[in-house]
Amino acid sequence: MTASEAPAIGLTHVGSEDTGLGHRGPESKSIVVPYGFWLFVLSDMVLFSALFATYASLAHATDGGPTSNQLFDRNLVAIETMALLLSSFTCGLAMIVAKRGNMKWTLGWLLVTGLLGFVFLFIELYEFASMIGEGAGPQRSAFLSAFFTLVGCHGAHVTVGLLWIGTMMAQIWSKGFREHIMRRLLCLSVFWHALDIIWVAIFTIVYLIGTLP
Amino acid sequence: MTEHDPEKLNVAPGQPHSNILSETVAYVIGLALALVLTGVSFWVASTSALWGPGVAVGLVVLAIAQMGVHLVFFLHITSGPDNTNNVLALAFGVLIVFLVMIGTIWIMGHMNANMAPDPALMNLQMQH
Numbered sequence: 001m002t003a004s005e006a007p008a009i010g011l012t013h014v015g016s017e018d019t020g021l022g023h024r025g026p027e028s029k030s031i032v033v034p035y036g037f038w039l040f041v042l043s044d045m046v047l048f049s050a051l052f053a054t055y056a057s058l059a060h061a062t063d064g065g066p067t068s069n070q071l072f073d074r075n076l077v078a079i080e081t082m083a084l085l086l087s088s089f090t091c092g093l094a095m096i097v098a099k100r101g102n103m104k105w106t107l108g109w110l111l112v113t114g115l116l117g118f119v120f121l122f123i124e125l126y127e128f129a130s131m132i133g134e135g136a137g138p139q140r141s142a143f144l145s146a147f148f149t150l151v152g153c154h155g156a157h158v159t160v161g162l163l164w165i166g167t168m169m170a171q172i173w174s175k176g177f178r179e180h181i182m183r184r185l186l187c188l189s190v191f192w193h194a195l196d197i198i199w200v201a202i203f204t205i206v207y208l209i210g211t212l213p
Numbered sequence: 214m215t216e217h218d219p220e221k222l223n224v225a226p227g228q229p230h231s232n233i234l235s236e237t238v239a240y241v242i243g244l245a246l247a248l249v250l251t252g253v254s255f256w257v258a259s260t261s262a263l264w265g266p267g268v269a270v271g272l273v274v275l276a277i278a279q280m281g282v283h284l285v286f287f288l289h290i291t292s293g294p295d296n297t298n299n300v301l302a303l304a305f306g307v308l309i310v311f312l313v314m315i316g317t318i319w320i321m322g323h324m325n326a327n328m329a330p331d332p333a334l335m336n337l338q339m340q341h
Contacts, residue, residue, distance in 0.1 A: 027223055034225035038299060042306030049310040053317035078255060085247055092240040092287055096233060190227040193287045197280050200251075204276035208258040209269050 030183055037187040041194045044157075048198050051150040052205060059210065061142040068143070068210035071136055073127070077207045080123050081199065084158075087116030088196040095189050101177045107169055113192070114165040117158055124155050147206065154202055157195050164188050226299045227288050243286025250279040 026032065059068065094109035128148070131137065138148040168188055171181055254275045257268060284290045290299055 031223050031225050034227060035223070035298060035302075038226040039302055042302055045306055046309045046313065049313040050317075053314045053321075056314070056318050057321040074255065074259070081251055085244070085251065088283070088287055089240055089244045092243075093237070095227075096236045096240070100233065186225060186227050190288065193227065193283060196287075197283045200276050200279050200283070204254060204272050208254060208272050212258060212268060213261075213265075 030179065030186075033183050034186050034190065037190055041190055044194065045198065048150075048153070048201075051146075051153060052201065055146040055150045055206065058142040058146040063141040063143075065141045065144070066134070066136045068147075068206070069213075071131060072207050072211050074207065074211060076123055076127055077203055080120050081203050083116045083120040083123070084196050084199050087113045087120070088193050090116065091189050091192045095185065098172070098177060098182065098185055103172065103176075106172060106177075110165055110169050110172075114162055114169075117162050117165070117192075121155060121158050121162065124151070124158075128152070151202060151206065154195065154198055157198075161188075161192055161195060164191070223298055224289075224295045226290060239286050239289075243282055246282045246286070247279055250275055250282065254279075 027035075090109045091113045094106050094113060097105040097109060131144075136144055138145045165188065168181075168185055171184070175181055254272055257263060257271055257275065263271070284303070290296060290303060292300070
């Protein structure tokens with residue numbers, strides 16, 4: 001039996017030795033791990049799409065309670081949006097200096113990223129607390145249940161991201177820029193940028209379209 | 214931005230370029246575009262100069278444009294051959310997201326229109 005007759009997985013053509021698996025075997029871990037994480041992030045967006053669909057279906061089911069026009073403050077949302085966008089930017093800057101092994105600047109930009117994320121989270125919690133204080137909590141109507149689920153789920157992601165940023169700062173500090181640390185850092189940046197993409201959808205659909213006159 | 218190793222078949226999502234200046238410039242351009250799109254969104258939502266019924270559609274278009282800016286400039290998803298796997302995964306994700314959202318809004322909108330005799334009653338029914 002010659003080599004060309006050997007069973008091969010994938011498409012083969014006569015005269016071609018390409019098995020469809022590449023000539024060099026699987027990619028390195030520094031490609032495969034972030035790719036797997038990218039798949040997770042995309043499935044997370046699918047999860048959010050279900051929450052968005054729920055919110056869109058229930059946005060007018062206010063049960064005679066407060067409506068989105070009465071509840072939402074665009075100025076607060078603008079500050080939240082700026083904080084999260086700038087933190088996405090500084091996260092990118094942290095990746096640039098991390099690739100060059102600059103400890104001081106990497107930790108510095110990660111700290112700025114985390115602080116901006118904290119500002120975002122603080123404003124969101126303030127908004128939730130004042131809404132619940134006015135009697136517009138998640139039990140008030142289907143609209144508010146959907147609102148707290150959607151925006152709260154994003155806020156929970158930001159909280160996890162903040163914990164992750166702190167963990168990565170400690171790991172970089174104690175272990176330096178080893179290959180597996182860099183992999184984790186890359187996954188963190190993908191996660192953080194994805195959170196900002198989801199926030200774009202939230203501030204547009206929930207806050208801006210929800211407060212149109 | 215063609216300093217990629219020609220031997221490399223794939224790059225990881227979020228993996229920046231290898232030149233510090235072009236990397237930083239890409240992030241600055243991305244930030245500037247995102248700021249402009251965000252600003253336009255907030256302006257469109259608060260002005261009365263535009264045709265009212267079209268505002269919501271315009272806002273959605275602006276949001277999709279800004280997501281594209283984030284994907285290209287922050288997550289470095291490009292049309293290059295080393296990015297094929299990342300783009301295919303993204304395309305599948307976008308397909309599912311649109312199916313879930315448009316399908317739900319379409320079906321639920323028709324159910325509300327066909328099943329509820331009057332809007333006040335519908336409002337009550339949706340609380341259960």
